[in-house]
Amino acid sequence: MDIEFREGISEVIATTRNDRPNAAPIGIIHRKILYAVLYKESHTFSNVKKNSQLVANFVLDPRLYVRTAFEDLDASFFRSDQEAPVLQAAYAWVEFRCSIAEKLTQKSAVVHLNPIKSVVLRQPMIPNNRAFCALIEATIHATRYHKFKDQKYLGLALRYESIVRKCGGAEELEAFQLLKKYLR
């Protein structure tokens, strides 16, 4: 595989399929083995449970992380030339065959990820941008706020706006405006 999941957690947009494709940000965990921890209530988990397939999309557009965290993408966002569900915006992707190590007493399930195909369309040489990172952090807090309605998470999410404004480009600024819209 050309694609490296470093030790720790890599943030990607997972796509899965049922009658229609679904996309949502998840973390791919590499600690000796590759796996993800998925909320059992999520579309991602119910799709994985149904057909054992998950694609990790590598995406540079920060707006897509925000959108997929909060809403469903329509079919036009997905490639029509692939059997697996793949985002148009993905510059690379890895398709996994999944096996669920479900723990019925918990709200989340461990899903083991076995890579069966990886595709690299472009190899962007892009150094670290603090605004992109800040958007990922803000989106994580925002989804917690959305779920638990705790003001603490709202404050944590909004705290990242200054980094996005200082270090981001137009896409990051637009993504943060979108995030604030979902937080209303």
Place this chain on the structure above:
Amino acid sequence: MDIEFREGISEVIATTRNDRPNAAPIGIIHRKILYAVLYKESHTFSNVKKNSQLVANFVLDPRLYVRTAFEDLDASFFRSDQEAPVLQAAYAWVEFRCSIAEKLTQKSAVVHLNPIKSVVLRQPMIPNNRAFCALIEATIHATRYHKFKDQKYLGLALRYESIVRKCGGAEELEAFQLLKKYLR
């Protein structure tokens, strides 16, 4: 140029040369033009002032961001096969010719960056890792703490440890331990 500096600020390790090479993390700013804002007291700035040369190193090792923020690297960290100062750890680099738009009343100077050479050795396909981002943030706060001795910055730096522990690999954990050593 194969290498893309997206709109906003990209975090890299800058190398410059005087009698000996120097390395320090800086942000490369792309807002219509490419430039950096450098502290006039820094080695990076005095070297740029002397010979108008700066290399942006793309580095994946988080420990190097921490080390170069706080101490000088010895010569063994630099490539011996390059005229310009380049880190051994760089998977790609861009050499710039610099022109200083110095403002004498301020502590920082604007340095315009004109790319004259770019080299891509490897094209790592690595998705976003929150721990790597957290380390960059923690290092920025740590250097402020080091400079201004304000406890606020110490608190801000240490706040990132939980993300590093949760999302990082061995290199990120080691880098954070190193950071804490510099904070003592």
